[in-house]
Amino acid sequence: MRPYSLREIAGITGGRIAFGDEERTFTKVSIDSRKTGPGDLFVAIVGERADAHDFVGDVREKGTGGAVCEHPVDGLSPGPDGFGLLIVPSTIGALRDLSTHYRRELSLEVIGVTGSVGKTGTKDFLASVLSHKFPTYGNPGNLNSHIGLPLAVLGIDAPYRYAVLEMAMRKRGEIRELCEISRPVVGVLTDISASHIGVLGSIDEIAHAKAEILEALPRDGLAVMCGDNEHIRRMSHKATCRKVFYGLAEGNDVRAVDLRSLGGDGSSFTAVYKNDRFPLVVRVPGAHMVQNSLAAVAVGLEFGMSPNEIREGLENAQMSPMRLEVRRQNGLTVINDAYNASPKSTRAALDLLEEIKGERKIAVLGDMLEMGFYGPEAHREIGKYAAGKADILVAAGELGIEIVKGWNETGSGKPASWFGGKEEAQEHLGKILRRGDVCLVKASRGMGFESIVAFLDRLGEL
Known part of the structure; x- marks a missing residue:
């Protein structure tokens, strides 16, 4: 962000400077005490597991220039380092106010991306495609929440033409609030499903x-929507601007035909737009990733990009980690899709497991969180689906037992194991894996299945 003085930040957030140099300026905001650097402004967020006010003294010792807090911090007082302390009613509110103010100073245009699944992949494709013609910012990782998106906005530090920002929500009103901060002129809606x-x-x-x-x-904006989704079609009237639909099915403005899987190396297809047809390749596996890439094709075409520019952007897209990463080591293939899970994304990952060549297909599946009353049934349905895609099931977590039940209900006779924790699942995998196996690891973020991926990586090195 541009340099803001402590005095300016106090005015923007309605805060009170308890002490410190009012004219000291800040160009970076941080909420993670482990990553805060010299001169940063540390915003002390009160989270579910930790209160960052407890770490203000630590970040000061690291050279942090100031902190935004909801109350005075014990042991913190003025000093020769000029450290500034700003007291605000709400640190989350202050983060929102500062990012909203900064966004209004920026002359760029924002492309907002939301949906039940496919947000991050679509954001990555969009940022890569647009950057081949325009200076484009893509928010790092998945800074997409009521805390993450303000940080993504404040991280814009160059004269970009476009910013591609991902937006997530857990209740009604949150997307509206994120739009009030980011002011998108293009909205991309990827999916509406049971997440x-x-x-x-x-x-x-x-x-x-x-x-x-x-x-x-x-009204002069652009709504780009996945026309394959019936719920999106039903909601499309809410956009009063120009609408463009993309997808794999007929009837979309931008669609893919002649889709061919390249296994773990991605997919090739022909993009169809009006009377034009041009071949494209995405280097990320899975038909759903082709669908995600079509959003970038649609936006690129609307922005006047040529097929060659779009082609280069798609082929060179750098995807966020733990989203269908295919790794091969010493005869073991691992599909790392451990970042998150929903019924729809898990089915897509199982489809990919079936596609990739290997001796045995092993599905390592964990809980899909935030499913509520639908949880047990949803997990049983995934178990049934997995039985048609994999040779072996290894499930872990409280709801993992339901996955095994669904698998066994198919009568396939294929082996399935359930473990209460991921450590036991890991130990079991160490006993059964052999060269030539293809192993999918998929669960919601809260399950922490990246540790299983790390274990499999170590096995592959042996």
Whole structure:
């Protein structure tokens, strides 16, 4: 962000400077005490597991220039280092206010991306494609929440033409709030499905929550929507601007035909737009990734990009980690899709497991969180689906037992094991894996299955 003085930040956030140099300026905001550097402004967020006010003294010792807190911190007082302490009613509110103010100073245009699944992959494709013609910022990782998106906005530190920002939500009103901060002129809606159904209660509630991005777009904006999704089609009237639909099915403005899997190396297809057809390749496996890439194709075409520019952007896209990463070591193939899981994304990952060549297909599956009352049934359905895609099932977590039940209900006779924790699942994998196996690792983020991936990586090195 541009340099802001402590005095300016106090005015923007409605805070009170307890002490420190009012004219000291800051160009970076941090909420993680482990990553805060010299001269940064540390915002002390009160989280579910930790209160960052407890670490303000630590970040000061590291050379941090100041902190934004909700109350005075014991043992913290003025000193010769000029460290500034700003007291605000809410640190999350202060982060929102500062990012909203900064966004209004920026002359760039924002492309907002939301959906039940496919947000991060679509964001990565969009940022890569647009950057081949325009200076483009893509928010790092998945800074997409009521805390993450403000940090992504404040991280814009160059004269970009476009910023591609991912938006997530857990309840109605959150997408609207993120749009108030980021002010998108283009909205991309990737999917509406059962993710977070345990929080929102129904697909209809999820649809209304996701469609808030369409309502936020200006009349001269652009709504780019996955036309393969019936819920999106039903909500599309909420956009008062120009609408473009993309997808794999006929009837979309931008669609893919002649789709061919390249296994773990991605997919090739022909993009169709009006009377034009041009071949494209994505280097990320899975048909759903082709669908995600079509959003970038649609936006690129609307922005006047040539097929060659779009082609280069797709082929060179750098995807965020733990999303269908295919790794091969010493005869063992691991599909790392451990970042998150929903019924739809898990089915897509199992489809990929079936596609990739190997001796045995092993599905290592964990809980899909935030499914609420639908949880047990959803996990049993995944078990049934997995039985048609994999040779061996290894499930872990409280709801993993339901995956095994669904698998066994098919009568396939294929081996399935359930473990209460990922450590036991890991130990079992160490006993059964052999050269030539293809192993999918998939679970919600809260399950921490990246440790299983790390274990498999070590096995592959032996």
